Amino acid sequence: MSSAHSSASGQPASFVSRLNLQQYVVYLGFLAIFLFFAIVLRDSGFLTVRNLSNIMLQTAPVTIMAIGLVFVMSAGEIDLSIGSTVAVSALAAAVTVNDYGLAAGVVVGIGAGLLIGLLNGVLVAYVKLPSFLVTLATLGLFAGVSRSMTNLRSIPVTDSSFTGFFGSGSFLGVPSLIWWTVVAVVCGHIIYRETRFGAHVLATGDNSRAASVSGISVPRIRLAVLMISGGLAGLAGLLYAGRLQAAKYTLGETDLMTVIAAVIVGGTLLNGGKGTIIGALVGSLMMGMLNNGLILMGLSVSDQMIVRGLIILAAVAVSLREKSR
């Protein structure tokens, strides 16, 4: 594949193949899956506006979490705890919003995410434990917390301003979930690409010693990315609670794998130092499309999981192949 490209353009092979493979694989994959479903499912309603906009709405929480994970992975860390942070935040917000209104619900919901991020961050950055183990532990810990918070009960969200703001509402004709996605992607992209903080995140993940001797506070970066991830997982929880008008401990349970897949497929390296927010957006849309298409094709939940798992494997293979060059 790469040799075909290089002979066509006449530029040095290594340069061209690297650019193509790393940067465009997600777009090509997105297109390929889209075309595949568009053809195979042309009679099943895949291409209807309603179905496509449904994919966008369902993808919003995953995209928001993926943005946080791009920061975390670019800094050379991982955050597995987002899988249970979503439910904790959604439940905390649901309980609060019913009694104290929208603002309190938002503060408590996002605050819960930030606090989990703070806990992860302190353990990783200052106690110097590996983020994989820390967030694996907090994933389990907060899965338990979310179950005990309401004794496995589902909490309905009755506040209509909350469900409008985070779920069914729209602004200028565009659904609020799309607004949240756009705002998060644009802000995330600017912070990641155009600020000193973003540059320091990349430097930390690329070569933490170099970052450190250059005056970058590596622990502070590690703390910050995990708090961003926790806060955004909290926001994802609010979006779930708003859209479903209820919160339950199962929210976000199956998202962890989807989010990681979206980020890696999007072109963010597992080991840090390189990533993209836009790629993560396309990656999560691709995952959403995949879920949607597989359901329309009539695959069972277990088959869907298998296919998604295989796609993650393929993505990791491409990612690591690039890294070892």
Next chain:
Amino acid sequence: MNANVSAAAEPVLKLKDIRKTFGGVTAIENFSLEVRPGEIVALVGDNGAGKSTLIKIISGVYTPTSGTITIENQTVAMSNATMARAHGIEVVYQDLALADQQTVYMNMFLGREPVNRFGLLDRRRMISETETLVKELDVRIPSAHATIRDLSGGQRQGVAIARATHWASKLILLDEPTAALGVAETAKVEEIVESLKSRNIGVLIISHSLDQVFKLSDRICVLRRGKQIGIRETAKTDKNEIIAMITGLQQH
């Protein structure tokens, strides 16, 4: 060659009676050295002689147990590398401390990125300053946009030295700048180091290659087991004397 110039100018760095102990172990004792602007001083000694400890003291990583560090007539107390950089001292580490997957210009400004009035990275400025400096120092890289991992060892070393040159107002510390390089690349890096003289900053170079030391330095300072054995003007000594000083086997 420029000994007259150097002698007239005030030293950029003055170390006086530096002593460093770790617990009961003395790593450096009674070390004194002056580096003048436009001067290249070589620090030589066998493994374990205390060169690394000394670098860490000058770069602010270690605080000396006793003794004074004077930078342009100002006695300073440094407790971290950031403070040393604020005093105009830059270090080119043996591992270069480059972020491999970032561009040359991002590495040039690592940790000190300029921003515009919106608080966003001023890439245009980083790129143009990088291109200017790289041209001045004749570091031959494809472009300021090149990614570090696509560069050769010599080019990387060139980038690391260019970065230090860009930020150092007083002194550059070079730790084994050519240890990992081939013959042609070594010659190129030596050329770059030599060109630093005209920038009126002091250079302290650590090298295991005596050929290189004699080629580049104005003075040579010898360390052995934490003790300062002596300082010689490069023009007035020879390899045999320096080797004798390093090994402690005087054969007169």
